[in-house]
Amino acid sequence: MTKVCIIGTGEVGTALRNGIEKKPGYEVKTAPHEPTRVRDAAGWGDVVILAVPLSAIGEVLKEMGDGAKGKILVDVTNDFGEETPAISRAEELQRKAPDAKVVKAFNTVFAKHMATGRVKGEAISLFVAGDDPDAKREVMDIGRAIGFLPVDAGPLKNSRWVESLGILNVKLGFGPSNYGDDIGFRVVGVTP
Numbered sequence: 046m047t048k049v050c051i052i053g054t055g056e057v058g059t060a061l062r063n064g065i066e067k068k069p070g071y072e073v074k075t076a077p078h079e080p081t082r083v084r085d086a087a088g089w090g091d092v093v094i095l096a097v098p099l100s101a102i103g104e105v106l107k108e109m110g111d112g113a114k115g116k117i118l119v120d121v122t123n124d125f126g127e128e129t130p131a132i133s134r135a136e137e138l139q140r141k142a143p144d145a146k147v148v149k150a151f152n153t154v155f156a157k158h159m160a161t162g163r164v165k166g167e168a169i170s171l172f173v174a175g176d177d178p179d180a181k182r183e184v185m186d187i188g189r190a191i192g193f194l195p196v197d198a199g200p201l202k203n204s205r206w207v208e209s210l211g212i213l214n215v216k217l218g219f220g221p222s223n224y225g226d227d228i229g230f231r232v233v234g235v236t237p
């Protein structure tokens with residue numbers, strides 16, 4: 046059994062819990078905004094999904110303490126700041142948690158599709174970037190179990206492009222194009 050800990054019980058945390066918890070081979074625990082529960086759940090999990098706002102990442106890492114060591118940390122954040130950061134948010138997280146294996150994923154998907162990996166019945170792509178091949182494979186497997194078509198988006202450095210795609214998703218949905226949130230990306234020609 047792969048133990049998946051989800052920190053955050055908001056839109057993303059809830060959708061991912063619903064998507065993963067009944068799938069064979071996975072056990073899921075979620076942690077709400079309570080430091081002791083965050084620490085305990087993170088210590089328990091093999092994979093720790095940080096389903097919290099970007100501004101809460103530092104606080105959560107502190108709460109996790111040694112619980113981050115050796116774990117697969119999944120960064121789902123999108124940064125809507127005005128300035129383009131010099132490095133991706135995922136690389137920043139890796140610097141803050143050097144003993145963890147950071148993987149960027151799920152940020153390019155609206156939360157309402159995260160429990161199924163589908164939009165209007167069609168499977169969409171899950172872009173997964175990370176430097177540790179086993180950690181990346183583990184997150185791709187979770188995505189596949191949910192129903193996504195996982196796409197190996199390369200090393201963690203590529204998170205900057207995956208992060209841009211996350212912003213584009215929201216701009217397409219709620220910017221001038223106003224396509225709404227029943228949209229998603231799919232790369233054709235990739236064998237699932």
Ligand SMILES: NC(=O)c1ccc[n+]([C@@H]2O[C@H](COP(=O)([O-])OP(=O)(O)OC[C@H]3O[C@@H](n4cnc5c(N)ncnc54)[C@H](OP(=O)(O)O)[C@@H]3O)[C@@H](O)[C@H]2O)c1
Nearest residue numbers: 053054055056057078096097098099101122123152155156
């Ligand atoms: N919503 C989307 O469609 C979507 C899509 C892609 C990516 N994302 C990204 O996913 C992340 C979560 O988004 P969301 O929409 O799920 O936000 P949300 O609905 O506001 O939920 C955020 C959750 O994080 C919790 N939280 C905050 N600080 C915490 C802490 N220190 N310890 C534990 N939990 C903490 C909040 O708890 P309290 O409310 O009790 O403070 C809340 O449960 C964000 O980084 C966002 O950019 C969102």
